[in-house]
Amino acid sequence: MKIDGRPYRSLWHEEKVVKFIDQRKLPYTFEIFTAKTINDVAFAIKEMVVRGAPAIGAAAAYGMALGEQESDKSAALLRSTRPTAYDLFYAVEYMTKAIDQSENAFDAASIYIESIIDRCKKIGENGEKLIKDTMTILTHCNAGALATVDYGTALAPLRMAHEKQKSIFVFADETRPRLQGLLTAWELFQEGIPHALIVDNAAGYFMRKKEIDLVIVGADRIAKNGDFANKIGTYEKAVCAKENDIPFYVAAPASTFDPNLEDGTKIVIEERERQELTEIHGKTIMPDWISVKNPAFDITPQKYVTGYITENGIQKK
Amino acid sequence: MKIDGRPYRSLWHEEKVVKFIDQRKLPYTFEIFTAKTINDVAFAIKEMVVRGAPAIGAAAAYGMALGEQESDKSAALLRSTRPTAYDLFYAVEYMTKAIDQSENAFDAASIYIESIIDRCKKIGENGEKLIKDTMTILTHCNAGALATVDYGTALAPLRMAHEKQKSIFVFADETRPRLQGLLTAWELFQEGIPHALIVDNAAGYFMRKKEIDLVIVGADRIAKNGDFANKIGTYEKAVCAKENDIPFYVAAPASTFDPNLEDGTKIVIEERERQELTEIHGKTIMPDWISVKNPAFDITPQKYVTGYITENGIQKK
Numbered sequence: 001m002k003i004d005g006r007p008y009r010s011l012w013h014e015e016k017v018v019k020f021i022d023q024r025k026l027p028y029t030f031e032i033f034t035a036k037t038i039n040d041v042a043f044a045i046k047e048m049v050v051r052g053a054p055a056i057g058a059a060a061a062y063g064m065a066l067g068e069q070e071s072d073k074s075a076a077l078l079r080s081t082r083p084t085a086y087d088l089f090y091a092v093e094y095m096t097k098a099i100d101q102s103e104n105a106f107d108a109a110s111i112y113i114e115s116i117i118d119r120c121k122k123i124g125e126n127g128e129k130l131i132k133d134t135m136t137i138l139t140h141c142n143a144g145a146l147a148t149v150d151y152g153t154a155l156a157p158l159r160m161a162h163e164k165q166k167s168i169f170v171f172a173d174e175t176r177p178r179l180q181g182l183l184t185a186w187e188l189f190q191e192g193i194p195h196a197l198i199v200d201n202a203a204g205y206f207m208r209k210k211e212i213d214l215v216i217v218g219a220d221r222i223a224k225n226g227d228f229a230n231k232i233g234t235y236e237k238a239v240c241a242k243e244n245d246i247p248f249y250v251a252a253p254a255s256t257f258d259p260n261l262e263d264g265t266k267i268v269i270e271e272r273e274r275q276e277l278t279e280i281h282g283k284t285i286m287p288d289w290i291s292v293k294n295p296a297f298d299i300t301p302q303k304y305v306t307g308y309i310t311e312n313g314i315q316k317k
Numbered sequence: 318m319k320i321d322g323r324p325y326r327s328l329w330h331e332e333k334v335v336k337f338i339d340q341r342k343l344p345y346t347f348e349i350f351t352a353k354t355i356n357d358v359a360f361a362i363k364e365m366v367v368r369g370a371p372a373i374g375a376a377a378a379y380g381m382a383l384g385e386q387e388s389d390k391s392a393a394l395l396r397s398t399r400p401t402a403y404d405l406f407y408a409v410e411y412m413t414k415a416i417d418q419s420e421n422a423f424d425a426a427s428i429y430i431e432s433i434i435d436r437c438k439k440i441g442e443n444g445e446k447l448i449k450d451t452m453t454i455l456t457h458c459n460a461g462a463l464a465t466v467d468y469g470t471a472l473a474p475l476r477m478a479h480e481k482q483k484s485i486f487v488f489a490d491e492t493r494p495r496l497q498g499l500l501t502a503w504e505l506f507q508e509g510i511p512h513a514l515i516v517d518n519a520a521g522y523f524m525r526k527k528e529i530d531l532v533i534v535g536a537d538r539i540a541k542n543g544d545f546a547n548k549i550g551t552y553e554k555a556v557c558a559k560e561n562d563i564p565f566y567v568a569a570p571a572s573t574f575d576p577n578l579e580d581g582t583k584i585v586i587e588e589r590e591r592q593e594l595t596e597i598h599g600k601t602i603m604p605d606w607i608s609v610k611n612p613a614f615d616i617t618p619q620k621y622v623t624g625y626i627t628e629n630g631i632q633k634k
């Protein structure tokens with residue numbers, strides 16, 4: 001991704017130091033968080049300096065490299081940071097094997113990270129073919145470079161289309177409660193891709209007005225039948241897209257398909273803390289007595305999905 | 318409505334003084350705004366001390382009573398406060414006639430206001446019949462007592478069901494950008510009606526889980542064919558309700574049907590200022606460079622509506 005015109009990744013290593021774009025500070029200020037020890041990396045994951053499953057996996061791989069002297073202890077520490085992140089466990093496993101086989105730990109981590117980036121780039125190349133000149137595309141949450149080291153999943157096709165000089169416009173849902181749409185807007189702003197942030201309520205309005213030609217979202221987990229879990233609100237957008245005959249695509253690495261999951265009914269949805277609604281970036285916006293419910297994800301059935309964009313191509317269901 | 322156990326209206330008069338629940342301060346603090354002159358009333362309407370079309374109409378009627386000595390000047394001042402509020406113009410017209418015919422101005426205003434309350438009460442009685450014991454009801458925005466002097470439109474049936482000891486639960490969409498869902502939650506909290514505030518993104522999730530049995534919303538304007546304008550996001554909720562076979566009702570006084578409007582295509586949607594997204598209650602939550610689009614209302618076609626609850630009964634389409 002480009003930031004102030006210069007190429008960046010959401011995290012990288014310089015010798016034996018790992019650097020992160022501090023996502024706690026975005027989109028207000030651009031700061032680099034430096035991790036010199038595995039404890040710093042564990043902190044970065046836990047406190048959401050880094051977020052997004054693939055980026056968390058990348059952080060864990062670097063963390064294992066920093067903590068290779070005591071790899072069992074390092075693995076346990078990292079596993080305890082975000083207990084539901086599949087990529088994190090995968091990365092820790094991968095690095096444990098590499099260290100056991102006496103590979104150079106930073107080299108092994110780099111191979112892992114390059115493979116994430118390569119898959120995202122291919123998702124971009126495959127998805128770009130869906131985007132015609134003058135199209136307007138809606139996306140939800142942030143499935144961008146920040147969440148995936150580089151390129152992103154849902155944002156990768158938009159980057160590629162823009163690079164190929166296609167004239168596009170992007171609507172970014174603000175994505176309450178955590179407003180990850182601001183991260184998407186920041187990425188688009190940095191790359192000079194024309195866009196507007198909208199409240200989640202307005203997506204249906206623009207679909208009905210035929211001002212949206214295509215919807216692309218990411219996915220946290222995809223069942224064998226194509227049902228998928230993603231940020232809360234994805235389901236509403238999918239239903240409205242279908243109602244308005246707008247193609248709706250899911251962009252994700254093939255590894256997001258869970259071979260042990262028949263369909264979406266088995267996915268348990270996490271209910272998160274009330275502060276996600278009642279505070280924005282530490283500022284209280286609702287009174288104490290407010291009673292809330294806060295499901296973090298929803299399941300979108302396969303019937304609403306036009307196709308899945310992976311590194312292997314576009315799979316229509 | 319009840320506040321701290323005592324009966325209240327959103328505005329009322331005491332001798333020749335008009336008092337408003339200051340909606341700029343809600344739901345954080347409960348304060349009364351006192352208007353002694355027509356200028357105070359004009360300020361209250363313009364600065365949103367009072368909001369909601371019927372409540373604005375009521376405020377205008379009282380304003381005319383305070384300004385009866387110079388009724389032409391008073392009418393012009395009130396008309397300039399909120400140029401798109403139909404009820405405001407209607408109330409000014411009604412009061413001008415009453416003053417011209419030498420009626421007691423406060424008596425005339427009271428008749429107007431009692432008729433608003435009476436219609437809301439009847440909407441409540443009619444809509445209450447739709448609500449069965451143990452039902453969970455979703456509402457969007459605030460179509461409550463605050464917006465209508467008393468009872469509300471969409472909230473009136475919920476109040477009546479609760480009064481009749483029916484066990485209900487209400488989901489209140491927070492309703493970005495302006496978070497009017499907080500006003501709904503405050504009204505429900507004050508009346509002891511079990512409820513939860515949710516982000517707008519979560520409504521579809523709870524519908525799909527069959528945790529919502531009924532949707533009731535208000536309306537700003539209803540066309541002859543049943544298409545209606547309401548707060549942005551209403552359309553998405555209506556589409557998701559239909560997709561999940563959940564009855565979707567619109568509660569509004571019969572006067573909301575515009576006999577000059579064939580269908581929804583002719584309704585122009587106001588795009589409002591960026592600050593509605595980028596600030597919450599005066600606190601900035603988004604950076605300056607953020608580019609936004611902010612349509613304030615949307616149109617929901619009649620085909621998504623199960624029925625219209627008015628003071629005259631329930632009209633199925």
